[in-house]
Amino acid sequence: MEITRSEVPSEFRSRQLNARDMLRGDMEDAELQKYVEQAVVTTTVDRAVAWAQGNSIYPLTFGLACCAIEMMSIVAARVDIARFGFEAFRASPRQADLIILSGRVSIKMAPVVRRIYDQMLEPKFAISMGACCSSMGVFNNYALVPSDKFMPIDVHVPGCPPRPEALAHGILKLRDKIQSNEREGWRERYDAVGTEEILVPRAANG
């Protein structure tokens, strides 16, 4: 088995905190080992599959509010995400693997969003577009829920609304994340292993 080192993507919050802890010398043994393992890619087949997965993301048509208009702009001709192969927006969550939460998530909508996210099939990714769903945005009040509270988010794109170029940048960062990690389902990324629903087949009659 060939062990090669690759660059550690340093953009994400948890990785930032990990890196900061390691630099300060605060990291413990188990955490340090996990940190090192995350930086190591194990097989080239996995890498090839991850490369293919990253290049064929089907986003879900999920526009909530103002950010949805800028999300429609990335499909339009000026910032064209068809260059990267992501123009196939799917309406059904069963066929999509990227949910772009574009707009403010109100408390009435949060259970609906969670349900749609649950209906998506693994491997699935989530981008929280704009300030409102990432962190309450302009309106910090009773009616909104930050998306981190009820579903795992991979990339937060700041802006109000983010320019289409900014959203494209965020999607490309997600692509890099997919391609440099092996097949890590979201349960491993967010420490939720053990929460899978396992269907037990019905015992045959007669």
Place this chain on the structure above:
Amino acid sequence: MSSISDYRKLEESITIDAQPHPEHTELLTLNIGPHHPATHGVLRLIATLEGEVVRDIKPVIGYVHTGIEKTAEQKSYWKVIPVIERMDYLSYYFNAMAFCGAVESLLGLEIPPRAQYLRVIHMELNRIMSHLVWLGTSALDLGAMSMFWYCFRERETILDLFEMSSGQRMHTRYFQVGGVFEDIPVGFAAKLQAFLDEMPSRADQYADLLEKNEILLARLRDVCPLDAETLLSLQTTGPLLRAAGVPWDLRKTDPYSSYDHFEFKIPVGTVGDNYDRFRVRHAELYESTKIIQQALDGLPEGPYISDDRKVVLPPRHELATSMEALIHHFKLVTEGFRVPEGEVYFPIESPRGELGCFVRSDGSAKPARVHMRDPSFVNLQTTAPMVRGSYIADLIASLAMIDPVLGGVDR
């Protein structure tokens, strides 16, 4: 050959009411939305169907409710503008205009003519942009997908103009109480003129693409008409009302911000079906282009914002030399300006109808109540009478023609 023409005769003789279908006496309740590619935003429709025919529809809204009006009570008047702009997210200049107009009438503030003309230019550009997004997404709903790219091409030019004048593409907070935030930069007029020169031919392009198309005509002509009386009793305004033949436009009847200086027509329909709604909005593209041309040609020189230092920030170069300017700046930035007590309702004509802003002031620096009378909220009540008795496909087309923007509906 004769068997085919018999079939056509049989086909033409079938109407929805004429066939009592024994299997279709059962009503099916179908939930459309809130996540649905063809509802314009997060709108949930509970449709009661008999076969494919819609018998009743109940819109359920509130999925984008953001508490904008409550948040606006916590912020000083200057800071309310970005919050209130994000309400109806396709017509942000109109939201800001309604609020600024309401506060200016409470203050009794005079807006300089250059600021009024600049406001008109930006509002009409926003009207064109809103109609373009409507046209693109409606055509997408009906299946004419390529319209989407053509409309968004124009939209990018308009957003470039907005970025030139204010630095932001959407939600620009360009309108301030007293005028506009900044004067237009060098090159804006030239770029705007280039846009105005090509816009009528682009609108002709859209008409050529869609108007002679048989499928579009079959889906829009004589589909879901509503007469003017029903619409008036449901308090509808805007292109929906004008399509039914009522020439009601607040820019003409109740002019604000020097709209009475410009010559333009109001497109009015006859029957009030989906085709008339489509044509009215398409014709408004030409009229808005005319208004912007007249405003650009007649743009007066002068200040771009009022010079009442109690309300408007002094220009920055004055801060180094004048003590009063410094004090005014400090007061305005920390506390904000105080508005005398009063209540005012300021209506304007947004791309969807009458957008009114009600502001109640209790004398302090924060508004005591801001309420936006949103046209989409009231117009959404026309969905049920409009689609009763038509097919689901007509429901989708009618919803596209009503042009609801759920940010305004839910606020």
Place this chain on the structure above:
Amino acid sequence: MAERLADVEVGPAEAHAKLAQLKADGFSFLASLHGLDYYPHEPRLGVHYELLNMATVARVAVKTRVSTDDPRIASVTDLWPGADFPERECYDMFGVVFEGHPDLRRILMPEDYEGFPQRRDFPVGGEPVLFTFNEKSYGKNR
């Protein structure tokens, strides 16, 4: 040009009759129906009706006030069917009960929500802003 007539202030019991009379006089268009909270002045909850006369382009506002102990007022959906949604919103946000409304339930908040958000004594709510001093502990004690 629009002429703005003087505001008409009535009590909640006479509001419906006054509106019917104004509608018969020509103010046939209800431009807006909205509520507000005059806290701390009593009676707290106000309901405003903005009427428009399309023939003469005149506007008039009819204002009533109800208290929170007895927030009932007659619904105007019999005069203007388009007052349906605005009255539901007023009920949802302020708790004003419109008697005679065909379907008075919450429209913007979830159906089982408790409280009337736009009343002045209802807290704004929101999430604490994350800084480096509280980011690790955020979410641990919720």
